[in-house]
Amino acid sequence: MVDQQPGVAVLGEQDPAAADTRILRAIRRIIRAVDLHSRKLMTGHQITTPQLVCLLAVSECEPARSSEVAKSVSLSTATVIGILDRLESKGLVRRERNTTDRRVVNLWLTPDGRRLVETAPSPLQDTLAGSIERLPTDEQFSIAAALERVVGLMEADQLDAAPLLESGPIAPSREAGTSAEPTKELSIA
Amino acid sequence: MVDQQPGVAVLGEQDPAAADTRILRAIRRIIRAVDLHSRKLMTGHQITTPQLVCLLAVSECEPARSSEVAKSVSLSTATVIGILDRLESKGLVRRERNTTDRRVVNLWLTPDGRRLVETAPSPLQDTLAGSIERLPTDEQFSIAAALERVVGLMEADQLDAAPLLESGPIAPSREAGTSAEPTKELSIA
DNA sequence: GTCAAAAGATTCGAGCACTAATCATTTGAG
DNA sequence: CTCAAATGATTAGTGCTCGAATCTTTTGAC
Numbered sequence: 001m002v003d004q005q006p007g008v009a010v011l012g013e014q015d016p017a018a019a020d021t022r023i024l025r026a027i028r029r030i031i032r033a034v035d036l037h038s039r040k041l042m043t044g045h046q047i048t049t050p051q052l053v054c055l056l057a058v059s060e061c062e063p064a065r066s067s068e069v070a071k072s073v074s075l076s077t078a079t080v081i082g083i084l085d086r087l088e089s090k091g092l093v094r095r096e097r098n099t100t101d102r103r104v105v106n107l108w109l110t111p112d113g114r115r116l117v118e119t120a121p122s123p124l125q126d127t128l129a130g131s132i133e134r135l136p137t138d139e140q141f142s143i144a145a146a147l148e149r150v151v152g153l154m155e156a157d158q159l160d161a162a163p164l165l166e167s168g169p170i171a172p173s174r175e176a177g178t179s180a181e182p183t184k185e186l187s188i189a
Numbered sequence: 190m191v192d193q194q195p196g197v198a199v200l201g202e203q204d205p206a207a208a209d210t211r212i213l214r215a216i217r218r219i220i221r222a223v224d225l226h227s228r229k230l231m232t233g234h235q236i237t238t239p240q241l242v243c244l245l246a247v248s249e250c251e252p253a254r255s256s257e258v259a260k261s262v263s264l265s266t267a268t269v270i271g272i273l274d275r276l277e278s279k280g281l282v283r284r285e286r287n288t289t290d291r292r293v294v295n296l297w298l299t300p301d302g303r304r305l306v307e308t309a310p311s312p313l314q315d316t317l318a319g320s321i322e323r324l325p326t327d328e329q330f331s332i333a334a335a336l337e338r339v340v341g342l343m344e345a346d347q348l349d350a351a352p353l354l355e356s357g358p359i360a361p362s363r364e365a366g367t368s369a370e371p372t373k374e375l376s377i378a
Numbered sequence: 379g380t381c382a383a384a385a386g387a388t389t390c391g392a393g394c395a396c397t398a399a400t401c402a403t404t405t406g407a408g
Numbered sequence: 409c410t411c412a413a414a415t416g417a418t419t420a421g422t423g424c425t426c427g428a429a430t431c432t433t434t435t436g437a438c
Contacts, residue, residue: 023332026340027336033343036395036396039396039423050425066386074221075426076427078426079424079426082423101434103385132212132342139338146331146334147212147219150219150336224425224426237393237394239394240393255417256417265396267395270419292403292416292417
């Protein structure tokens with residue numbers, strides 16, 4: 001049903017080997033695969049990957065704070081709040097205002113939450129983890145190193161490139177509003 | 190800042206170097222970095238990465254269909270519809286019912302859309318692409334190969350594991366040793 | 379003591395992504 | 409021809425993700 005041949009179309013680069021294109025494309029497919037995996041987890045176990053990751057984070061520093069959880073799972077606090085809302089409404093975590101500093105909220109596992117953590121369906125990827133474990137060790141490490149290399153590049157990107165990108169040189173011109181409705185909010189330039 | 194202990198926090202595995210943990214963690218950070226980059230693109234150029242990718246796909250097979258675009262960018266049609274809505278409201282693409290088969294909708298670039306494609310900020314990652322290009326060629330290829338390896342594992346996962354996952358019992362995968370622990374029932378919710 | 383700044387949690391608005399359901403149209407079996 | 413199935417686009421509903429407000433409480437400078 002879905003695309004079996006995702007390789008051909010999108011990027012017109014005819015460059016035969018184009019490592020960067022391959023890299024970018026692989027990243028997009030990894031993202032998709034992670035998402036699909038999470039949905040499968042959801043239908044099978046009523047919990048998504050992000051929820052499971054946050055649940056585990058709560059269990060590790062048990063009187064946990066939202067901000068701690070966010071930091072430890074590399075997500076924004078806004079995102080984590082939403083996830084915690086859902087975990088709470090499922091009865092897996094409990095929120096409780098800290099009495100000494102009433103700004104902070106303490107997070108606890110409920111008995112159900114604890115039970116789930118104990119029998120948890122493997123940290124993240126389930127069968128992917130198994131597949132990886134079955135690879136030769138040196139390949140495991142080269143994969144890890146390659147991914148971390150990409151992470152490094154991307155996160156450096158975030159820092160260095162920010163000012164450059166801000167005042168982007170990309171503007172597709174668009175003077176003289178020849179087309180129908182020029183004054184959309186797309187006044188690039 | 191963030192947890193600089195990639196191994197310790199989220200995943201309980203005590204395996205000394207834990208390549209799989211590193212891999213999984215790196216994947217999550219890559220996903221985040223891609224998202225953050227897209228947001229930066231948005232503030233700088235009024236277009237997000239998914240929108241740009243779809244715009245490029247439209248431009249490649251110009252009387253394009255939604256389903257073609259979806260297939261070529263590896264997203265579901267539902268997702269692409271939403272993206273096309275936004276591209277249309279920005280005046281970058283135009284929709285038009287096909288006259289011979291009125292189920293079909295033809296997609297065209299507007300002049301603005303065409304202009305944006307021509308001056309487009311590199312297919313996906315902008316400065317990331319630059320960073321990658323500056324790496325030694327052999328490293329570029331080893332990164333690409335590693336990512337594709339992961340893609341292969343994950344997409345195989347999707348196919349093989351689906352029936353297994355569907356009906357509940359999960360492979361715990363803890364107990365890294367040999368104990369394949371018979372399926373745990375976790376009846377949450 | 380007072381009040382501004384900081385810190386922590388949350389809400390708001392927007393975009394992306396999916397599956398499942400729906401609607402319109404075309405095709406094809408009888 | 410007729411109507412069910414197939415096809416294509418879309419909507420409905422849920423969840424993840426973010427940055428930018430907002431609200432509450434604490435801290436600290438004066």
